[in-house]
Amino acid sequence: MPRPKNNRIVFEPPLYKVFVPKGEDSVKPGKVKIGLDEIEAVRLADYNGLTHEEASVAMQISRSTFTRLIEKARKKIADIVINGKELVIEGGNVHFKNNVIKCLDCHVVVKTKIEECITECPTCHSHNLLNFAGSYGHGDCCTNI
Ligand SMILES: [Zn+2]
Ligand SMILES: [Zn+2]
Known part of the structure; x- marks a missing residue:
């Protein structure tokens, strides 16, 4: 699009x-x-x-x-x-320039570039992550700026 x-x-x-x-x-x-x-x-x-x-x-x-x-x-x-x-x-x-990922298990908050795709918590290795850009309906759309 x-x-x-x-x-x-x-x-x-x-x-x-x-x-x-x-x-x-x-x-x-x-x-x-x-x-x-x-x-x-x-x-x-x-x-x-x-x-x-x-x-x-x-x-x-x-x-x-x-x-x-x-x-x-x-x-x-x-x-x-x-x-x-x-x-x-x-x-x-x-569109977002950066993203914020929060681990819903250990509650660590990780700040990343929008194009970085974290699928595992760096602290507890959980996959139960909240993607903030995603929660606002963004993500892929922001990466082609
Ligand atoms: Zn964690
Ligand atoms: Zn976007």
Whole structure:
């Protein structure tokens, strides 16, 4: 399948997909979806402290696209924190540069290049592995970037 031109590059899959507010009342929180590209923008600029220019280069998008992306992400995060909503990370027009593999037996976390295919835990040799890129519906599609 040909890759659309405007895919954004995400360094590696996020470790946590869902965040739920903890509170006294059990009112069902609203749900806010944040794209993998939006969370990557926050990671690069707000967490790692890159300029918008540097971060846009890392994601292989224009600076103006990056600015729009991070503004959208910040609005959503503000809504989540202020109003106690559930955050779900999913979607976004992205491919991963690297992958994260977690052993479900000994819980070791291994970071790999996206094209590396680990089938055995390096610590306990288990084959019971969680492939993070795979869990976001990625893997092979990311390797031809
Ligand atoms: Zn293991
Ligand atoms: Zn992909």
